[in-house]
Amino acid sequence: xxxxxxxxxxxxxxxxxxxxRQDTVIAVSFAPAGENGRAVIAAANAAKxxxxxxxxYVLEQAAADVGKETADASRLVxxxxxxxxxxxxxxxxxxxxxxxxxxKLVVHAIGFSADAATRQQLRCIARNASGGYWDAGNRNELQxxxxxxxxxxxxxxxISDS
Numbered sequence: 031x032x033x034x035x036x037x038x039x040x041x042x043x044x045x046x047x048x049x050x051r052q053d054t055v056i057a058v059s060f061a062p063a064g065e066n067g068r069a070v071i072a073a074a075n076a077a078k079x080x081x082x083x084x085x086x087y088v089l090e091q092a093a094a095d096v097g098k099e100t101a102d103a104s105r106l107v108x109x110x111x112x113x114x115x116x117x118x119x120x121x122x123x124x125x126x127x128x129x130x131x132x133x134k135l136v137v138h139a140i141g142f143s144a145d146a147a148t149r150q151q152l153r154c155i156a157r158n159a160s161g162g163y164w165d166a167g168n169r170n171e172l173q174x175x176x177x178x179x180x181x182x183x184x185x186x187x188x189i190s191d192s
Contacts, residue, residue: 036060036095037070039077040088041113051084051117054091060099071173079112086119089155093128093135105135107159108179110172112142114151121151126158137161138179142172 040054057073096105115121137159139152156163166172
């Protein structure tokens, strides 16, 4: 079947001063990539990173999203981050636990203009959930990496904080 995409955005609604550890929303609902691919890209481009970075919480939400949507297929989460976890939580351990609980779950990570500490954390998340890691220095590179990742699985979710 066709790859199905959803976009969950995080760290984009509340300013850092709000310390919102649950700032995440599905911006574009699940649909075949041919139907919502452009909307996913447009929404990702429109999102602005401005608040906390609740990666652990978002990973758990994303795993639940794809688990409900793609019962029989492999489940792919593409995590895009430009900063490391700023809330309580260990995203490396969360990725390991999620993958242990769901053998079909794979988490790929993309560092968007990420610093060394962020790249290290994102690599650890991907490694613990059978995924790969890529760097993206600008929006064109990010779109190219997301397109590569989207081809890797039937059920896909993109999550982005930038």
